[in-house]
Amino acid sequence: MGNRVDLGDASNLHLGPASVTYNGRNLGYTLNDSVSIQVEQESTEILPDQSSLPVKDIITGMTLNVTMTLGEVTTANLDLLPGFSGGALSDPMGTDLLAGAKALILYPLSDGDTNVYTFPKASPMMTGPIQFARTTPQGLELNFKCYFDSAGGTALTVSQKPV
Numbered sequence: 001m002g003n004r005v006d007l008g009d010a011s012n013l014h015l016g017p018a019s020v021t022y023n024g025r026n027l028g029y030t031l032n033d034s035v036s037i038q039v040e041q042e043s044t045e046i047l048p049d050q051s052s053l054p055v056k057d058i059i060t061g062m063t064l065n066v067t068m069t070l071g072e073v074t075t076a077n078l079d080l081l082p083g084f085s086g087g088a089l090s091d092p093m094g095t096d097l098l099a100g101a102k103a104l105i106l107y108p109l110s111d112g113d114t115n116v117y118t119f120p121k122a123s124p125m126m127t128g129p130i131q132f133a134r135t136t137p138q139g140l141e142l143n144f145k146c147y148f149d150s151a152g153g154t155a156l157t158v159s160q161k162p163v
Contacts, residue, residue, distance in 0.1 A: 016110050020070065022124070022144075023102035027070055027077055031139050034069035035106060037117065037156075064146040064155050066104065066119060069139035073130055077140055080124050097123035097145055104144050107161065118157045120149035 018035050020027040042061035045054035070077060075087040082100070083092030104122035108115065128141030148155045 016108070017071070018068075018109060019107040020068065021103075021105040021107070022080060022122070025076075027080075028072040028074075029070075029109070031069045031071050031137055034067075034139070035108075036067045038065045038067070039063075039156075064119070066106070066117075066122065066144040066146060067127065067142065068144075069128075069141050071137060071139055073138055073140045081126050081142075082123075097125075098147050101145075101147055104146070114161050115158050116161050118159065119144065119146045120154060120157075121147040123147075 016032050017030045019029055040063045041059055043057040044060045046056050046058060047053075048055050078084045078087055081092075082095040082097070083090050098121070101121035101123040104119040106117040108117075122144040124142050124144050126141065127143040130140060131138060146155050
């Protein structure tokens with residue numbers, strides 16, 4: 001028999017909601033299990049002349065999105081979205097999302113996740129309905145499109161929660 005391998009702590013699998021700060025303002029909490037950080041990278045094969053086997057692959061594209069459902073639908077939270085002002089929606093066509101991008105910080109509430117996730121430039125967009133249901137909490141479905149803070153800079157920093 002081989003040596004026992006430490007497989008981690010199963011209690012860290014259920015992380016739950018997070019506190020969300022955007023542009024220095026706390027937006028409240030997310031609904032359980034609604035936060036998702038998605039990094040998609042694309043690569044291109046480099047092929048030598050007259051060969052079908054690639055010599056290497058290089059990264060040629062990347063997108064970073066953070067989706068969540070905020071547990072509070074407020075006029076102030078709606079006003080973060082392109083086109084909203086004072087709770088009224090105007091035509092957002094042509095809005096430059098990068099120019100309006102601000103810092104997004106996620107603080108998971110679970111003791112199992114000791115990380116703080118910081119996105120220096122993120123811009124929110126609404127991605128789903130505001131539902132009126134008797135048994136489901138009302139939430140604001142958001143997708144934050146994230147950008148690099150500068151050429152060669154960072155798009156995500158993972159640090160430890162302060163003690």
